[in-house]
Amino acid sequence: MAYDEPWDAQVPLCGRQLGLTWTGVSTSIDGMGETSELASDAGSRDPAVGLRAVRALRTLVERLEAVQVDNARQLGWSWQEIATQLGVSRQAVHKKHAGGRGLLRRGR
Numbered sequence: 001m002a003y004d005e006p007w008d009a010q011v012p013l014c015g016r017q018l019g020l021t022w023t024g025v026s027t028s029i030d031g032m033g034e035t036s037e038l039a040s041d042a043g044s045r046d047p048a049v050g051l052r053a054v055r056a057l058r059t060l061v062e063r064l065e066a067v068q069v070d071n072a073r074q075l076g077w078s079w080q081e082i083a084t085q086l087g088v089s090r091q092a093v094h095k096k097h098a099g100g101r102g103l104l105r106r107g108r
Helices: 032-042 047-074 079-086 090-097
Strands: none
């Protein structure tokens, strides 16, 4: 299976459950088959297969993180609480995920 564009590139990274849908043909309802296949392919001895799978997994992880950070913020979590769970600094998580939400950014 090719992983050149595994996720819908037109879907924003930071929406509720958006961007998590596999755009290829799926044989499972919840997408776990594709994720399991990606994890398996990441261990391939063929570097082309392994690196494509790593890239696709990285994309998935980034999107899952964005969804969960958005979820946490909607539930009132502070940037520090989110950062602690992710094992990063408050500044790092804020810089990565706060785009467009700040009071000064709303009017732009």
